[in-house]
Structure formats: C-alpha cells, structure tokens
Amino acid sequence: xxxxxxxxxxxxxxxxxxxxxxxxxxxxxxxxxxxxxxxxxxxxxxxxxxxxxxxxxxxxxxxxxxxxxxxxxxxxxxxxxxxxxxxxxxxxxxxxxxxxxxxxxxxxxxxxxxxxxxxxxxxxxxxxxxxxxxxxxxxxxxxxxxxxxxxxxxxxxxxxxxxxxxxxxxxxxxxxxxxxxxxxxxxxxxxxxxxxxxxxxxxxxxxxxxxxxxxxxxxxxxxxxxxxxxxxxxxxxxxxxxxxxxxxxxxxxxxx
Amino acid sequence: xxxxxxxxxxxxxxxxxxxxxxxxxxxxxxxxxxxxxxxxxxxxxxxxxxxxxxxxxxxxxxxxxxxxxxxxxxxxxxxxxxxxxxxxxxxxxxxxxxxxxxxxxxxxxxxxxxxxxxxxxxxxxxxxxxxxxxxxxxxxxxxxxxxxxxxxxxxxxxxxxxxxxxxxxxxxxxxxxxxxxxxxxxxxxxxxxxxxxxxxxxxxxxxxxxxxxxxxxxxxxxxxxxxxxxxxxxxxxxxxxxxxxxxxxxxxxxxxxxxxxxxxxxxxxxxxxxxxxxxxxxxxxxxxxxxxxxxxxxxxxxxxxxxxxxxxxxxxxxxxxxxxxxxxxxxxxxxxxxxxxxxxxxxxxxxxxxxxxxxxxxxxxxxxxxxxxxx
Numbered sequence: 205x206x207x208x209x210x211x212x213x214x215x216x217x218x219x220x221x222x223x224x225x226x227x228x229x230x231x232x233x234x235x236x237x238x239x240x241x242x243x244x245x246x247x248x249x250x251x252x253x254x255x256x257x258x259x260x261x262x263x264x265x266x267x268x269x270x271x272x273x274x275x276x277x278x279x280x281x282x283x284x285x286x287x288x289x290x291x292x293x294x295x296x297x298x299x300x301x302x303x304x305x306x307x308x309x310x311x312x313x314x315x316x317x318x319x320x321x322x323x324x325x326x327x328x329x330x331x332x333x334x335x336x337x338x339x340x341x342x343x344x345x346x347x348x349x350x351x352x353x354x355x356x357x358x359x360x361x362x363x364x365x366x367x368x369x370x371x372x373x374x375x376x377x378x379x380x381x382x383x384x385x386x387x388x389x390x391x392x393x394x395x396x397x398x399x400x401x402x403x404x405x406x407x408x409x410x411x412x413x414x415x416x417x418x419x420x421x422x423x424x425x426x427x428x429x430x431x432x433x434x435x436x437x438x439x440x441x442x443x444x445x446x447x448x449x450x451x452x453x454x455x456x457x458x459x460x
Numbered sequence: 461x462x463x464x465x466x467x468x469x470x471x472x473x474x475x476x477x478x479x480x481x482x483x484x485x486x487x488x489x490x491x492x493x494x495x496x497x498x499x500x501x502x503x504x505x506x507x508x509x510x511x512x513x514x515x516x517x518x519x520x521x522x523x524x525x526x527x528x529x530x531x532x533x534x535x536x537x538x539x540x541x542x543x544x545x546x547x548x549x550x551x552x553x554x555x556x557x558x559x560x561x562x563x564x565x566x567x568x569x570x571x572x573x574x575x576x577x578x579x580x581x582x583x584x585x586x587x588x589x590x591x592x593x594x595x596x597x598x599x600x601x602x603x604x605x606x607x608x609x610x611x612x613x614x615x616x617x618x619x620x621x622x623x624x625x626x627x628x629x630x631x632x633x634x635x636x637x638x639x640x641x642x643x644x645x646x647x648x649x650x651x652x653x654x655x656x657x658x659x660x661x662x663x664x665x666x667x668x669x670x671x672x673x674x675x676x677x678x679x680x681x682x683x684x685x686x687x688x689x690x691x692x693x694x695x696x697x698x699x700x701x702x703x704x705x706x707x708x709x710x711x712x713x714x715x716x717x718x719x720x721x722x723x724x725x726x727x728x729x730x731x732x733x734x735x736x737x738x739x740x741x742x743x744x745x746x747x748x749x750x751x752x753x754x755x756x757x758x759x760x761x762x763x764x765x766x767x768x769x770x771x772x773x774x775x776x777x778x779x780x781x782x783x784x785x786x787x788x789x790x791x792x793x794x795x796x797x798x799x800x801x802x803x804x805x806x807x808x809x810x811x812x813x814x815x816x817x818x819x820x821x822x823x824x825x826x827x828x829x830x831x832x833x834x835x
Binding site for chain 1: 700704706
C-alpha cells in the first residue's frame with residue numbers, strides 16, 4: 205500500500221523567533237502513507253517545525269508544499285482549505301475544557317458538514333470507540349486521565365477524516381503500555397485509512413516501531429543532520445551525533 | 461565536628477588541600493578564598509591535591525566547594541589531582557563537568573540605566589496600544605462575519621456568558637449601588653439642608669446615579685469580575701494549546717472565544733446599570749426619608765421629575781461603551797497571554813488595570829461630549 209508519491213515537501217525552511225534562528229535550511233519529503241518522524245534532542249525546534257507545518261507559525265524563509273501546492277504563499281482562503289485536511293494531536297491533548305468529549309469532536313463536524321446534531325453525535329461516538337473511549341461522550345476533559353485526554357484528542361483530530369495527522373510528542377507523559385497502544389493505533393490508522401502521519405518525538409521505542417521516514421534536527425548545528433528511515437540512520441549514517449542519539453549514546457561496539 | 465580547610469605548599473610544587481570535619485550544607489562551611497587566592501598568585505603551583513583522611517560526612521556542601529576549586533584550577537592552568545578525595549565526591553564532580561557548558565547559555569547580568577528603562581517602557585506602551593488597535597480591528601471583522609452568519613460559536617457558550625456576566629453579578633451590583641446611593645444622600649442632606657434645600661437630595665442622588673455613578677461603578681465591578689475572568693479563561697486556553705487547536709481546524713479563535721464574550725457584556729451592561737441606578741436611588745431614598753422631613757410621595761415625585769429621558773439614555777450609552785471596553789481589555793489580554801501560569805496571572809492583572817483605565821478615560825471624553833451636546 206506504500207505509494208511512493210510526495211505528499212508534503214519542505215523546501216529550504218528557516219524558522220526564527222525575531223533574530224534568533226531556531227533551524228535553517230530544512231529540506232525533506234514526506235510520502236503519502238509515511239509515518240514521518242521529526243526527531244532531535246530537547247529544545248532543537250521539533251515542535252516549532254510542527255507549528256510551521258500545521259500553519260500556526262510562518263517560516264522566515266522557505267515553503268511547504270502539500271500535494272504540490274505551496275501553503276504559505278497561498279491566500280488565506282486556500283490555507284484554511286488545506287488546514288481542514290489536517291488533524292493535530294497537541295502535546296497536552298488541548299481539548300476544549302468547556303465542552304464534553306462529544307462536543308469537542310463534533311465542533312469541526314458542525315462547522316464543516318451539514319450533518320444533523322444526532323448524526324454528529326453518532327460520528328463522535330464512533331470516533332471515541334476507535335480510540336477506546338466508548339461511553340465517554342458526556343465526560344468533560346477535566347474528568348478523565350492524561351492518557352485518556354490524549355486519546356480523546358486523537359479522536360478529535362480524526363473528526364474530519366484528515367489526510368494528514370500530526371502528533372506532537374504523543375507518548376510524553378504516558379506509561380509504556382499506553383504509549384505502545386497509541387503507537388499501535390497510529391499504525392492502524394495509517395494502514396486502514398491510508399493517512400499520512402507526522403510525529404514529533406524523541407522516544408526511541410516509538411521511533412523504531414512506527415517510523416519509516418524521518419528528519420533529524422540538531423540544536424547545535426541548527427539544521428537537519430539526517431533524513432531517511434530511522435533504522436538505517438542508526439546503522440549507517442556517517443554522522444556520530446545521529447547514530448549516538450539513535451543508540452541512546454551507547455557506542456556501536458556494545459550496542460548490538 | 462566542624463568543617464575545616466587548610467592549604468600548604470609542599471616541596472614538590474604542589475598545593476595540598478586538607479579537608480576535615482563534616483562538610484554538610486547545614487553546618488557552616490569554611491571560605492575557599494585562601495585556596496582560590498593561592499591558585500591565582502604567581503608563582504602558581506604545578507598541581508593541586510587533596511588530603512581527606514580526616515573528612516567526616518559530606519554532601520553537596522563539599523561537592524560545590526570542590527567544583528569551585530576545580531574551576532579555579534582550570535582557569536589558572538593548574539593540574540588537579542583528585543585521587544585523595546572520596547570516590548563518591550570525585551564522581552559527582554566529574555559528572556558536573558561531564559556536559560560542557562553550552563556556549564552563550566549563561567545569562568549576563570545587564571544593568572540598564574534609568575533613561576534606557578524609561579525608553580523601553582515607552583516603546584512597550586506604544587507596542588501595546590498597537591496590539592490593542594489590531595485586536596479592535598480583528599473584532600470588527602469578526603462582527604462582520606457574525607452578521608453575515610459566517611462566524612462559528614456555540615449558542616450555549618453565549619447563554620452561559622450572559623448568565624455569568626448578568627444574573628450572577630446582581631448581588632454585588634446591588635450592594636455597591638445601594639451603598640453609593642446612601643453615601644450621596646448623606647452628603648446631599650448635610651450640604652443642602654444648610655440652604656433649606658434638603659429635598660433636592662432626591663435630585664442629586666437620582667441624577668448622579670443615572671448619569672454617572674451607576675454606569676461607572678457597574679463597569680468597574682465588571683472589570684474586576686468579568687474582565688478578569690475573560691482574561692484568565694482565554695489565557696489558560698492559550699497555555700493549554702486550546703486556542704491553537706481552534707486555529708488548526710481553520711476556525712477563528714476571535715469568533716469563537718472573543719465575540720460571544722463581548723456581546724454578552726455589551727448586552728448585560730445596560731441592564732445591570734439600570735438595575736444599579738434603581739438600587740442607588742432606593743439607597744438614597746432610605747437615607748433621605750430617614751433624615752429629611754419629607755413624605756414618600758414628595759420624595760418620589762421629586763426623583764421622577766429630576767431624571768429626564770436624555771439622562772437615562774446618556775447613562776445607558778455610557779454603560780454600553782464601558783462594557784465593550786472592559787470585555788475587549790479582558791479578551792485582548794487573554795489572547796496576548798504568554799505560555800505559563802505566571803503569564804495568566806499577569807494578563808489577568810493587566811486586563812483589570814487596562815479595563816479601569818479605559819473606563820475612566822472614556823468617562824472623561826463622554827462627559828465633555830455630553831456637555832457640549834447639552835445632554
């Protein structure tokens with residue numbers, strides 16, 4: 205099912221806050237159906253790059269192409285149209301605290317579809333079932349645990365059947381079992397819906413189990429050091445920083 | 461036993477540092493100055509070594525001292541032989557130096573002069589005013605979308621905001637307005653009775669409440685109550701990335717979060733103000749009837765005759781202006797909130813301060829306009 209066509213292309217992206225450059229000259233391609241990992245040490249600008257990709261922060265230079273169409277250069281209306289094909293799971297879930305889970309999921313449906321309220325509730329219930337939260341429709345975000353918030357956030361991200369799902373540190377703050385379940389869910393979504401998935405993470409277990417493509421950002425070099433399949437980066441990449449990151453700093457001789 | 465430290469030059473050109481006693485943070489620790497001074501005076505020793513046979517218990521107190529000594533040795537190019545130290549301490553020192561200090565990470569303390577500070581603050585005020593104007597512009601666009609039926613918001617949210625800003629504010633508005641009315645009546649009775657014009661207390665209270673006091677007092681209450689709540693609610697949503705979540709769905713956070721709140725306050729302010737005027741007049745009547753020798757009928761008709769429709773409408777218009785300013789200050793500060801719990805507190809404070817400043821400024825402007833229009 206791996207169709208090898210470019211879905212997202214980043215071209216010469218430079219990200220800066222004022223005069224402070226976070227990352228420069230980022231170039232990578234995400235193919236349709238990829239699980240693409242944005243990785244790197246803490247504070248290297250992973251989440252900021254994600255913000256650029258989902259349209260929250262404009263890059264200083266460069267452009268992101270979705271299906272070949274430029275994003276930042278286009279007008280507001282077509283940007284909104286492109287954004288509608290995204291689903292984003294924020295680090296903390298970012299559920300709207302004044303709404304129940306069903307309302308959280310239903311808001312986008314209400315806005316962009318002509319479904320009736322009853323139908324919207326049906327869809328919301330179904331999405332909650334997908335993430336293992338059947339029966340939690342009428343709970344408020346502050347009544348459920350952190351792991352459940354993440355899953356509910358994922359259900360909301362999937363509300364409009366997005367082409368691309370973005371995950372900001374999905375396993376941060378989750379126990380190993382929940383993190384594994386979330387990883388499985390991500391793969392399941394890719395396989396069954398053909399969704400392209402972009403994940404910001406530095407959890408090695410996740411990186412190797414779900415990622416088939418990646419970009420490695422470095423805080424000192426302020427640019428990408430590597431690009432490609434994480435497993436082959438670990439074994440074959442010429443740069444020590446990349447290999448050492450992917451081996452938790454364990455030298456190669458004893459890593460096998 | 462107290463911690464102690466001594467250093468001697470040995471014949472083989474080495475500085476021997478002898479550590480003894482319990483080097484605990486809780487004890488008083490000896491000063492390192494003699495060691496550091498010796499390290500930086502020429503002729504420098506070739507190396508430093510430690511004698512720790514008399515060392516008792518130790519904790520971070522010792523390690524911090526060792527780190528300082530090592531730094532001193534490093535800057536003066538003196539070798540450091542740590543073999544005399546206990547294993548644990550040696551490893552902790554090594555750990556402290558394992559990760560090199562990131563270049564440029566250390567903050568240099570900068571002292572800015574008075575003039576620079578003033579200039580900085582002034583520029584920031586300008587920036588804030590520009591932010592506020594931008595925000596007003598966005599709000600106007602949002603109202604445009606609302607009128608064309610293109611804005612997304614939840615009707616249930618709007619109803620809830622109206623209840624919070626309206627019905628739930630009644631007790632405090634009652635209390636404050638009633639007391640203000642009483643205070644005005646006291647002043648009126650004391651002063652006007654001197655001229656035998658005590659009955660005009662009714663006019664004083666009614667005109668003051670309806671035209672000025674009810675709008676301004678209600679607005680100040682709402683700035684502290686609702687404006688602060690708006691800033692805190694929206695600010696917290698910002699910190700939780702809830703606002704980003706709206707934006708990524710292609711929705712306008714202003715439509716969803718700000719416009720309903722502003723509408724709630726614009727709708728409820730005149731109602732609260734009218735209610736406040738009534739409570740103030742009742743408070744004034746309570747004092748007036750008790751202290752003056754007038755009948756209820758007399759006082760009532762005096763009150764009714766004193767307040768014209770112009771005064772009433774003028775007061776209500778003021779309340780609409782104040783209400784929109786308070787709501788805008790609250791929402792704007794919420795939307796401009798930074799990314800921490802501290803930032804939410806700051807923007808809440810700023811929302812109230814800004815709200816009150818805007819109320820008073822617009823009160824002054826409106827009063828001048830009213831006078832010129834003869835209202």
